[in-house]
Amino acid sequence: MPTVLLVRHGRTTANAQGILAGRTAGVRLDAVGREQAARTAERMAQVPLVAVVTSPLERCRQTARILVDHQAGRPGEDVAASPIVVEHGITECDYGQWQGRALRDLAKEPLWSTVQSQPSAVTFPGGESLAQMQARSVAAVRRHDAAFEEQHGRGAVWAAVAHGDIIKSVLADALGMHLDLFQRIAVGPASVSIVRYGPHRPEVVATNTDSGDLSWLRDAGPAGDAPVGGGSGAQAL
Template identity: 50%
Template sequence: MTTLILLRHGRTTANTEGVLAGDSPVPLDEVGVVQAQAAGARLAGLPLRAVVTSPLERCKQTLTLALPGVNPAVEPGFTECGYGDWSGRKLSELSDEPQWRTVQLHPSAVVFPGGEALAAMASRAVTAVRRWNEIVAAENGPDATWLACSHGDVIKAIVADALGLHLDLFQRIHIAPGSLTVIRYTPDRPFLVRLSEDQSPLALPPAGTSSDAPVGGGAV
Protein backbone atom coordinates (compact mmCIF):
# COMPACT_ATOMS: atom_id res chain seq x y z
CA MET A 1 0.00 0.00 0.00
CA THR A 2 3.10 2.29 -0.34
CA THR A 3 5.33 4.27 1.99
CA LEU A 4 4.59 7.96 2.45
CA ILE A 5 7.24 10.53 3.41
CA LEU A 6 5.71 13.72 4.79
CA LEU A 7 7.93 16.80 4.58
CA ARG A 8 6.94 19.87 6.54
CA HIS A 9 7.98 23.08 4.82
CA GLY A 10 10.98 24.94 6.22
CA ARG A 11 10.70 27.73 8.73
CA THR A 12 9.04 30.87 7.39
CA THR A 13 9.12 34.57 8.16
CA ALA A 14 5.67 34.14 9.75
CA ASN A 15 7.02 31.42 12.05
CA THR A 16 9.82 33.68 13.28
CA GLU A 17 7.42 36.59 13.77
CA GLY A 18 4.94 34.47 15.73
CA VAL A 19 2.20 34.98 13.14
CA LEU A 20 -0.37 32.39 12.03
CA ALA A 21 0.32 32.40 8.30
CA GLY A 22 -2.73 30.50 7.12
CA ASP A 23 -2.97 30.75 3.33
CA SER A 24 -0.76 33.86 3.13
CA PRO A 25 2.12 33.61 0.60
CA VAL A 26 4.92 33.79 3.17
CA PRO A 27 8.46 32.77 2.11
CA LEU A 28 11.01 30.67 3.94
CA ASP A 29 13.44 32.58 6.12
CA GLU A 30 17.21 31.93 6.10
CA VAL A 31 16.88 29.03 8.53
CA GLY A 32 14.01 27.60 6.48
CA VAL A 33 16.16 27.60 3.36
CA VAL A 34 18.85 25.62 5.19
CA GLN A 35 16.22 23.22 6.57
CA ALA A 36 14.84 22.57 3.09
CA GLN A 37 18.29 21.90 1.68
CA ALA A 38 19.08 19.59 4.60
CA ALA A 39 15.85 17.67 3.98
CA GLY A 40 16.96 17.23 0.38
CA ALA A 41 20.27 15.77 1.53
CA ARG A 42 18.41 13.26 3.71
CA LEU A 43 16.19 12.32 0.77
CA ALA A 44 19.06 11.89 -1.67
CA GLY A 45 18.99 8.56 -3.45
CA LEU A 46 15.53 7.52 -2.30
CA PRO A 47 13.31 6.16 -5.09
CA LEU A 48 10.42 8.61 -4.91
CA ARG A 49 7.71 7.51 -7.35
CA ALA A 50 5.62 10.65 -6.85
CA VAL A 51 6.16 14.06 -5.27
CA VAL A 52 3.09 16.03 -4.23
CA THR A 53 2.77 19.45 -2.64
CA SER A 54 0.37 21.78 -0.93
CA PRO A 55 -0.55 24.66 -3.25
CA LEU A 56 1.03 27.23 -0.92
CA GLU A 57 4.28 28.92 -1.85
CA ARG A 58 6.26 27.89 1.25
CA CYS A 59 5.81 24.22 0.36
CA LYS A 60 6.68 24.74 -3.29
CA GLN A 61 9.77 26.70 -2.27
CA THR A 62 10.80 23.94 0.12
CA LEU A 63 10.58 21.32 -2.63
CA THR A 64 12.47 23.50 -5.11
CA LEU A 65 15.35 23.60 -2.63
CA ALA A 66 15.06 20.01 -1.41
CA LEU A 67 14.45 18.31 -4.76
CA PRO A 68 15.68 20.65 -7.52
CA GLY A 69 14.45 19.70 -10.95
CA VAL A 70 11.41 17.83 -9.64
CA ASN A 71 8.02 19.08 -10.82
CA PRO A 72 5.60 18.19 -8.00
CA ALA A 73 1.89 17.57 -8.43
CA VAL A 74 -0.23 20.13 -6.60
CA GLU A 75 -2.73 18.56 -4.20
CA PRO A 76 -5.32 20.89 -2.60
CA GLY A 77 -6.02 18.26 0.06
CA PHE A 78 -2.61 18.99 1.58
CA THR A 79 -3.05 22.75 1.87
CA GLU A 80 -2.91 24.54 5.20
CA CYS A 81 -5.95 24.54 7.45
CA GLY A 82 -8.29 27.42 6.64
CA TYR A 83 -7.81 29.55 9.73
CA GLY A 84 -10.15 32.26 8.40
CA ASP A 85 -10.17 35.40 10.54
CA TRP A 86 -7.26 34.05 12.60
CA SER A 87 -4.90 34.13 9.60
CA GLY A 88 -2.25 36.83 9.74
CA ARG A 89 -2.67 37.45 13.48
CA LYS A 90 -0.08 37.07 16.21
CA LEU A 91 -0.25 33.82 18.15
CA SER A 92 0.22 35.84 21.33
CA GLU A 93 -3.06 37.63 20.55
CA LEU A 94 -4.89 34.49 19.50
CA SER A 95 -4.06 32.80 22.80
CA ASP A 96 -6.44 35.26 24.47
CA GLU A 97 -9.34 34.25 22.22
CA PRO A 98 -12.06 32.16 23.97
CA GLN A 99 -11.77 29.48 21.27
CA TRP A 100 -8.04 29.02 21.90
CA ARG A 101 -8.59 26.52 24.72
CA THR A 102 -10.95 24.52 22.52
CA VAL A 103 -8.26 24.35 19.83
CA GLN A 104 -5.91 22.98 22.48
CA LEU A 105 -8.23 20.55 24.26
CA HIS A 106 -11.07 19.67 21.87
CA PRO A 107 -9.86 20.43 18.33
CA SER A 108 -12.42 18.15 16.70
CA ALA A 109 -15.10 20.69 17.71
CA VAL A 110 -13.30 23.73 16.29
CA VAL A 111 -14.53 25.72 13.31
CA PHE A 112 -12.32 28.75 12.77
CA PRO A 113 -14.32 31.97 12.37
CA GLY A 114 -14.65 32.62 8.67
CA GLY A 115 -12.61 29.50 7.99
CA GLU A 116 -12.47 25.72 8.11
CA ALA A 117 -13.25 23.10 10.73
CA LEU A 118 -10.18 21.23 11.97
CA ALA A 119 -12.10 18.00 11.46
CA ALA A 120 -12.74 18.95 7.82
CA MET A 121 -9.03 19.66 7.34
CA ALA A 122 -8.14 16.27 8.78
CA SER A 123 -10.70 14.50 6.62
CA ARG A 124 -9.58 16.02 3.32
CA ALA A 125 -5.89 15.45 4.15
CA VAL A 126 -6.43 11.77 4.98
CA THR A 127 -8.62 11.38 1.90
CA ALA A 128 -5.81 12.83 -0.22
CA VAL A 129 -3.32 10.38 1.31
CA ARG A 130 -5.54 7.42 0.51
CA ARG A 131 -6.16 8.62 -3.03
CA TRP A 132 -2.46 9.09 -3.72
CA ASN A 133 -1.63 5.75 -2.08
CA GLU A 134 -3.90 4.11 -4.62
CA ILE A 135 -2.47 6.09 -7.54
CA VAL A 136 1.15 5.40 -6.61
CA ALA A 137 0.54 1.71 -5.90
CA ALA A 138 -1.38 1.22 -9.15
CA GLU A 139 1.40 2.80 -11.20
CA ASN A 140 4.45 1.50 -9.33
CA GLY A 141 3.45 -1.44 -7.14
CA PRO A 142 2.74 -1.76 -3.41
CA ASP A 143 6.35 -1.21 -2.33
CA ALA A 144 6.58 2.26 -3.90
CA THR A 145 7.56 5.35 -1.93
CA TRP A 146 6.17 8.83 -2.46
CA LEU A 147 6.51 12.21 -0.80
CA ALA A 148 4.10 14.98 0.15
CA CYS A 149 5.13 18.44 1.33
CA SER A 150 2.59 20.01 3.64
CA HIS A 151 2.02 21.91 6.89
CA GLY A 152 2.36 21.18 10.60
CA ASP A 153 -1.30 20.72 11.55
CA VAL A 154 -2.02 18.79 8.35
CA ILE A 155 0.82 16.35 8.98
CA LYS A 156 -0.22 15.99 12.63
CA ALA A 157 -3.73 15.04 11.49
CA ILE A 158 -2.35 12.44 9.06
CA VAL A 159 -0.14 10.96 11.79
CA ALA A 160 -3.04 10.87 14.25
CA ASP A 161 -5.11 8.96 11.69
CA ALA A 162 -2.27 6.49 11.10
CA LEU A 163 -2.00 5.88 14.85
CA GLY A 164 -5.76 5.52 15.28
CA LEU A 165 -5.86 8.58 17.53
CA HIS A 166 -8.92 10.75 17.92
CA LEU A 167 -8.36 14.22 16.50
CA ASP A 168 -8.68 15.62 20.02
CA LEU A 169 -5.28 14.02 20.75
CA PHE A 170 -3.42 15.38 17.75
CA GLN A 171 -2.00 18.31 19.72
CA ARG A 172 0.23 15.76 21.48
CA ILE A 173 2.17 15.38 18.20
CA HIS A 174 4.96 17.78 17.23
CA ILE A 175 6.18 18.23 13.66
CA ALA A 176 9.29 20.40 13.28
CA PRO A 177 9.85 22.68 10.26
CA GLY A 178 11.83 20.92 7.56
CA SER A 179 11.34 17.52 9.22
CA LEU A 180 10.49 14.19 7.62
CA THR A 181 7.80 11.82 8.88
CA VAL A 182 7.43 8.34 7.38
CA ILE A 183 4.29 6.20 7.36
CA ARG A 184 4.19 2.76 5.76
CA TYR A 185 0.70 1.71 4.74
CA THR A 186 -0.27 -1.98 4.61
CA PRO A 187 -3.58 -3.75 3.96
CA ASP A 188 -4.44 -4.04 7.67
CA ARG A 189 -2.76 -1.06 9.34
CA PRO A 190 -0.33 1.80 8.88
CA PHE A 191 3.04 1.86 10.64
CA LEU A 192 4.54 5.13 11.84
CA VAL A 193 8.21 4.57 11.00
CA ARG A 194 9.70 8.02 11.60
CA LEU A 195 8.24 11.07 13.31
CA SER A 196 9.54 14.61 12.76
CA GLU A 197 13.01 13.39 11.79
CA ASP A 198 15.30 16.35 11.14
CA GLN A 199 18.79 15.13 11.96
CA SER A 200 20.06 11.80 10.67
CA PRO A 201 19.94 10.40 7.12
CA LEU A 202 16.52 8.95 6.42
CA ALA A 203 16.29 5.15 6.40
CA LEU A 204 13.17 3.60 4.94
CA PRO A 205 11.64 0.38 6.32
CA PRO A 206 12.26 -2.89 4.48
CA ALA A 207 10.01 -3.37 1.47
CA GLY A 208 6.95 -5.53 1.94
CA THR A 209 3.21 -5.39 2.36
CA SER A 210 2.83 -7.47 5.52
CA SER A 211 0.55 -5.95 8.12
CA ASP A 212 2.15 -7.98 10.93
CA ALA A 213 4.16 -6.17 13.58
CA PRO A 214 7.33 -8.04 14.66
CA VAL A 215 6.97 -9.51 18.13
CA GLY A 216 9.61 -7.99 20.37
CA GLY A 217 10.07 -5.02 18.04
CA GLY A 218 12.22 -6.59 15.34
CA ALA A 219 15.79 -5.86 14.29
CA VAL A 220 15.31 -2.61 12.34
Protein backbone atom coordinates in the same frame (compact mmCIF):
# COMPACT_ATOMS: atom_id res chain seq x y z
CA MET B 1 1.44 -0.25 0.09
CA PRO B 2 4.03 2.50 -0.54
CA THR B 3 5.89 4.60 2.00
CA VAL B 4 5.02 8.28 2.38
CA LEU B 5 7.46 10.81 3.81
CA LEU B 6 5.44 13.62 5.38
CA VAL B 7 7.60 16.75 5.15
CA ARG B 8 6.66 20.02 6.76
CA HIS B 9 7.84 23.14 4.91
CA GLY B 10 10.88 24.97 6.26
CA ARG B 11 10.61 27.99 8.54
CA THR B 12 8.95 31.05 7.03
CA THR B 13 9.04 34.77 7.69
CA ALA B 14 5.63 34.41 9.39
CA ASN B 15 6.87 31.58 11.63
CA ALA B 16 9.80 33.73 12.72
CA GLN B 17 7.47 36.63 13.53
CA GLY B 18 4.91 34.53 15.42
CA ILE B 19 2.16 35.12 12.85
CA LEU B 20 -0.48 32.55 11.87
CA ALA B 21 0.05 32.72 8.12
CA GLY B 22 -2.75 30.37 7.11
CA ARG B 23 -3.37 30.67 3.38
CA THR B 24 -1.90 34.17 3.04
CA ALA B 25 -0.21 34.56 -0.33
CA GLY B 26 3.48 35.39 -0.60
CA VAL B 27 4.65 33.73 2.64
CA ARG B 28 8.07 32.34 1.74
CA LEU B 29 10.86 30.44 3.42
CA ASP B 30 13.35 32.63 5.23
CA ALA B 31 17.10 31.94 5.19
CA VAL B 32 16.80 29.48 8.07
CA GLY B 33 13.92 27.73 6.34
CA ARG B 34 15.87 27.31 3.13
CA GLU B 35 18.76 25.78 5.08
CA GLN B 36 16.36 23.46 6.90
CA ALA B 37 14.79 22.33 3.62
CA ALA B 38 18.23 21.74 2.09
CA ARG B 39 19.28 19.56 5.04
CA THR B 40 16.09 17.54 4.71
CA ALA B 41 16.65 17.20 0.97
CA GLU B 42 20.16 15.90 1.62
CA ARG B 43 18.74 13.26 3.99
CA MET B 44 16.30 12.15 1.29
CA ALA B 45 18.68 12.40 -1.67
CA GLN B 46 19.54 8.69 -1.60
CA VAL B 47 15.87 7.68 -1.61
CA PRO B 48 14.41 7.47 -5.14
CA LEU B 49 11.07 9.24 -4.80
CA VAL B 50 8.41 8.41 -7.38
CA ALA B 51 6.83 11.85 -6.79
CA VAL B 52 6.72 14.86 -4.51
CA VAL B 53 3.16 15.94 -3.75
CA THR B 54 2.85 19.45 -2.35
CA SER B 55 0.37 21.91 -0.92
CA PRO B 56 -0.20 24.73 -3.40
CA LEU B 57 1.07 27.38 -0.97
CA GLU B 58 4.38 28.96 -1.85
CA ARG B 59 6.36 27.85 1.21
CA CYS B 60 5.54 24.21 0.47
CA ARG B 61 6.25 24.54 -3.26
CA GLN B 62 9.64 26.06 -2.41
CA THR B 63 10.42 23.14 -0.10
CA ALA B 64 9.24 20.63 -2.70
CA ARG B 65 11.48 22.17 -5.36
CA ILE B 66 14.50 21.88 -3.06
CA LEU B 67 13.69 18.20 -2.48
CA VAL B 68 13.39 17.52 -6.20
CA ASP B 69 16.58 19.42 -7.03
CA HIS B 70 18.51 17.15 -4.66
CA GLN B 71 16.82 14.11 -6.18
CA ALA B 72 18.10 15.28 -9.54
CA GLY B 73 21.64 15.14 -8.16
CA ARG B 74 21.57 11.36 -7.79
CA PRO B 75 23.76 9.57 -10.33
CA GLY B 76 21.72 8.48 -13.31
CA GLU B 77 18.61 10.35 -12.22
CA ASP B 78 16.94 13.55 -13.39
CA VAL B 79 14.17 15.89 -12.27
CA ALA B 80 11.59 13.97 -14.29
CA ALA B 81 12.12 10.98 -11.98
CA SER B 82 10.43 12.88 -9.13
CA PRO B 83 7.64 15.04 -10.57
CA ILE B 84 6.03 17.70 -8.40
CA VAL B 85 2.27 17.27 -8.02
CA VAL B 86 0.19 20.08 -6.51
CA GLU B 87 -2.57 18.79 -4.22
CA HIS B 88 -5.15 21.19 -2.78
CA GLY B 89 -6.33 18.54 -0.34
CA ILE B 90 -3.20 19.07 1.78
CA THR B 91 -3.23 22.85 1.73
CA GLU B 92 -3.13 24.74 5.03
CA CYS B 93 -6.16 24.83 7.28
CA ASP B 94 -8.55 27.68 6.52
CA TYR B 95 -8.16 29.63 9.75
CA GLY B 96 -10.66 32.25 8.61
CA GLN B 97 -10.53 35.40 10.74
CA TRP B 98 -7.55 34.05 12.68
CA GLN B 99 -5.37 34.19 9.59
CA GLY B 100 -2.64 36.81 9.67
CA ARG B 101 -2.92 37.47 13.40
CA ALA B 102 -0.17 37.19 16.01
CA LEU B 103 -0.18 33.97 18.01
CA ARG B 104 0.29 35.91 21.24
CA ASP B 105 -3.03 37.68 20.56
CA LEU B 106 -4.83 34.51 19.45
CA ALA B 107 -3.82 32.86 22.73
CA LYS B 108 -6.12 35.35 24.50
CA GLU B 109 -9.17 34.28 22.48
CA PRO B 110 -11.71 31.98 24.23
CA LEU B 111 -11.48 29.55 21.30
CA TRP B 112 -7.76 29.02 21.93
CA SER B 113 -8.33 26.72 24.90
CA THR B 114 -10.71 24.59 22.83
CA VAL B 115 -8.09 24.33 20.07
CA GLN B 116 -5.72 22.97 22.69
CA SER B 117 -8.06 20.58 24.51
CA GLN B 118 -10.88 19.61 22.12
CA PRO B 119 -9.81 20.24 18.50
CA SER B 120 -12.68 18.16 17.12
CA ALA B 121 -15.11 20.82 18.35
CA VAL B 122 -13.29 23.74 16.69
CA THR B 123 -14.50 25.64 13.65
CA PHE B 124 -12.45 28.74 13.01
CA PRO B 125 -14.58 31.89 12.60
CA GLY B 126 -15.07 32.40 8.88
CA GLY B 127 -12.98 29.29 8.15
CA GLU B 128 -13.14 25.50 8.32
CA SER B 129 -13.26 23.04 11.16
CA LEU B 130 -10.26 20.99 12.20
CA ALA B 131 -12.35 17.87 11.54
CA GLN B 132 -12.89 19.00 7.94
CA MET B 133 -9.18 19.70 7.61
CA GLN B 134 -8.29 16.21 8.80
CA ALA B 135 -10.85 14.49 6.58
CA ARG B 136 -9.66 16.15 3.38
CA SER B 137 -5.95 15.77 4.12
CA VAL B 138 -6.17 12.10 5.11
CA ALA B 139 -8.31 11.37 2.04
CA ALA B 140 -5.78 13.10 -0.23
CA VAL B 141 -2.77 11.26 1.22
CA ARG B 142 -4.46 7.87 1.04
CA ARG B 143 -5.66 8.53 -2.51
CA HIS B 144 -2.17 9.39 -3.73
CA ASP B 145 -0.69 6.45 -1.86
CA ALA B 146 -3.07 4.03 -3.60
CA ALA B 147 -2.36 5.64 -6.99
CA PHE B 148 1.41 5.36 -6.55
CA GLU B 149 1.04 1.71 -5.58
CA GLU B 150 -0.88 1.07 -8.78
CA GLN B 151 1.65 2.98 -10.89
CA HIS B 152 4.95 2.00 -9.22
CA GLY B 153 4.30 -1.02 -7.02
CA ARG B 154 4.02 -1.58 -3.29
CA GLY B 155 7.66 -0.65 -2.62
CA ALA B 156 7.32 2.91 -3.96
CA VAL B 157 8.41 5.86 -1.80
CA TRP B 158 6.93 9.33 -2.20
CA ALA B 159 6.90 12.62 -0.30
CA ALA B 160 4.04 14.88 0.73
CA VAL B 161 5.07 18.45 1.58
CA ALA B 162 2.49 20.14 3.77
CA HIS B 163 1.84 22.12 6.94
CA GLY B 164 2.13 21.41 10.65
CA ASP B 165 -1.55 20.87 11.48
CA ILE B 166 -2.09 18.91 8.25
CA ILE B 167 0.74 16.48 9.04
CA LYS B 168 -0.32 16.18 12.69
CA SER B 169 -3.84 15.25 11.60
CA VAL B 170 -2.57 12.63 9.12
CA LEU B 171 -0.32 11.13 11.80
CA ALA B 172 -3.18 11.07 14.30
CA ASP B 173 -5.30 9.14 11.82
CA ALA B 174 -2.47 6.69 11.11
CA LEU B 175 -1.94 6.16 14.86
CA GLY B 176 -5.65 5.56 15.41
CA MET B 177 -5.82 8.61 17.69
CA HIS B 178 -8.91 10.73 18.13
CA LEU B 179 -8.48 14.22 16.70
CA ASP B 180 -8.77 15.58 20.24
CA LEU B 181 -5.35 14.05 20.95
CA PHE B 182 -3.53 15.43 17.91
CA GLN B 183 -2.00 18.32 19.83
CA ARG B 184 0.20 15.71 21.54
CA ILE B 185 2.10 15.34 18.24
CA ALA B 186 4.95 17.74 17.41
CA VAL B 187 5.89 18.49 13.80
CA GLY B 188 8.78 20.95 13.40
CA PRO B 189 9.78 22.90 10.30
CA ALA B 190 11.30 20.69 7.57
CA SER B 191 10.83 17.60 9.73
CA VAL B 192 10.21 14.18 8.18
CA SER B 193 7.59 11.74 9.45
CA ILE B 194 7.19 8.33 7.84
CA VAL B 195 3.97 6.35 7.37
CA ARG B 196 3.44 3.06 5.56
CA TYR B 197 -0.16 2.07 4.82
CA GLY B 198 0.03 -1.72 5.18
CA PRO B 199 -2.59 -4.33 4.30
CA HIS B 200 -3.94 -4.49 7.86
CA ARG B 201 -3.21 -1.06 9.34
CA PRO B 202 -1.04 2.02 8.88
CA GLU B 203 2.46 1.75 10.31
CA VAL B 204 3.96 4.93 11.73
CA VAL B 205 7.70 4.43 11.28
CA ALA B 206 8.92 7.84 12.49
CA THR B 207 7.63 11.25 13.53
CA ASN B 208 9.15 14.72 13.55
CA THR B 209 12.70 13.67 12.61
CA ASP B 210 15.24 16.31 11.57
CA SER B 211 18.37 14.14 11.29
CA GLY B 212 19.41 10.60 10.51
CA ASP B 213 20.09 8.36 7.55
CA LEU B 214 17.09 7.52 5.35
CA SER B 215 18.92 5.45 2.76
CA TRP B 216 17.42 2.24 4.21
CA LEU B 217 14.14 3.21 2.54
CA ARG B 218 15.62 2.29 -0.85
CA ASP B 219 15.22 -1.39 -0.08
CA ALA B 220 12.65 -1.36 2.70
CA GLY B 221 10.04 -3.19 0.65
CA PRO B 222 6.27 -2.93 1.16
CA ALA B 223 4.67 -2.82 4.58
CA GLY B 224 3.48 -6.19 5.89
CA ASP B 225 2.56 -7.88 9.12
CA ALA B 226 3.95 -6.33 12.29
CA PRO B 227 6.93 -8.37 13.57
CA VAL B 228 6.12 -9.99 16.91
CA GLY B 229 8.61 -8.72 19.46
CA GLY B 230 9.52 -5.66 17.37
CA GLY B 231 11.80 -7.20 14.78
CA SER B 232 15.40 -6.25 13.96
CA GLY B 233 14.65 -2.70 12.74
CA ALA B 234 15.76 -0.87 9.62
CA GLN B 235 19.37 -1.27 8.60
CA ALA B 236 21.03 1.82 7.11
CA LEU B 237 22.92 1.13 3.91
